[in-house]
Amino acid sequence: MLVFETVNELQKFLKKSVYSNIGFVPTMGALHLGHLSLVEEAQKQNELTVCSIFVNPAQFNKQEDLINYPRNVTKDINLLETAIVNTPWKQVILFLPSEKEIYPEYTPKKYHFNILSKVMEAKHRPGHFDGVAMVIERFLTIINPTNTYLGEKDFQQLAVVRALNQQLKFKNNIIGCPIVREPNGLAMSSRNLRLSLSEKEISASIYQCLNYAKQNAKKVTVNVLKNYVVDYLKATKKIKLEYFELADGNTLVPIKNWNETNYCVAFIAVHIRTVRLIDNMTLYTHL
Ligand code: AMP
Numbered sequence: 001m002l003v004f005e006t007v008n009e010l011q012k013f014l015k016k017s018v019y020s021n022i023g024f025v026p027t028m029g030a031l032h033l034g035h036l037s038l039v040e041e042a043q044k045q046n047e048l049t050v051c052s053i054f055v056n057p058a059q060f061n062k063q064e065d066l067i068n069y070p071r072n073v074t075k076d077i078n079l080l081e082t083a084i085v086n087t088p089w090k091q092v093i094l095f096l097p098s099e100k101e102i103y104p105e106y107t108p109k110k111y112h113f114n115i116l117s118k119v120m121e122a123k124h125r126p127g128h129f130d131g132v133a134m135v136i137e138r139f140l141t142i143i144n145p146t147n148t149y150l151g152e153k154d155f156q157q158l159a160v161v162r163a164l165n166q167q168l169k170f171k172n173n174i175i176g177c178p179i180v181r182e183p184n185g186l187a188m189s190s191r192n193l194r195l196s197l198s199e200k201e202i203s204a205s206i207y208q209c210l211n212y213a214k215q216n217a218k219k220v221t222v223n224v225l226k227n228y229v230v231d232y233l234k235a236t237k238k239i240k241l242e243y244f245e246l247a248d249g250n251t252l253v254p255i256k257n258w259n260e261t262n263y264c265v266a267f268i269a270v271h272i273r274t275v276r277l278i279d280n281m282t283l284y285t286h287l
Helices: 007-016 033-045 063-068 073-083 120-124 128-143 152-167 190-194 197-202 204-216 222-236
Strands: 022-027 048-053 091-095 147-151 173-177 239-248 263-272 275-285
Touching: 007 128, 022 033, 022 128, 033 048, 033 073, 033 091, 033 147, 033 173, 048 073, 073 091, 120 128, 120 152, 120 239, 120 263, 128 152, 147 152, 152 173, 152 263, 152 275, 190 275, 197 204, 204 222, 204 239, 204 263, 204 275, 222 239
Parallel strands: 022 048, 022 147, 048 091, 147 173
Antiparallel strands: 239 263, 263 275
16 A cells, blocks of 8 residues: 655645546544445545545644544554555555644634534534644645545534535535444444443443434433433443533534424533543434
């Protein structure tokens, strides 16, 4: 697999190669099967797939989180190489830029995504989506992909990137891919590497809450359901709930009554010790 570390090298390669389409998979590394599912989807639909690994400092609202973020590039390269099959007509390449390459002059930018900039992740991680938008804008400008693949695991991020793509008029399709889970239901995440075995086991409660919400949507009131989740997680003693929200899956506007949406998604963010985890599940849709 070809690995490029500079924008210049990557663009030179893209310029001299003839591909009818380019798929892009942005990641922050510590790769797992969730990431690989995006690469696999990109490879199915594109002649060239560019996977990037870049731990983007701009999207971390806490320095401690950035420092503790798992990194293992050698393992990532090995994993990618075992997962992909490169042929002359289908290829996956890796873009592994330094901070200097992505931000030659770092000037924080502000973006406006209406309600998406105000609720859930945006509310609890101030500045986070400005950082995400900044790095994605930079990547899309460098690579100019046909299709970009993002996980529904980060549902709000997916909505933000769709909005960014539209605002900046990139000729690029944003493709959402389903959440890949551990056998116990825990959504795969690079941050899971920081959990102990027993913490991983207890984390299954997050998925259980989402499933309970799905089974009981519309059967009890929104408030009763929310209170159930609060009590359920409190009983685990180890999981600290940051938010549990029910919102319209298109607009992400939180709901108070079921009749406010016919496409309802449950969103959850928790802390286990110092590890922050997020997850979501569609409760119902009549689309
Ligand atoms: P990250 O490296 O955490 O920034 O994630 C890179 C991409 O992989 C994002 O589009 C994520 O939504 C996606 N992703 C992360 N975890 C999963 C998962 N469990 N299933 C599917 N996609 C995922």
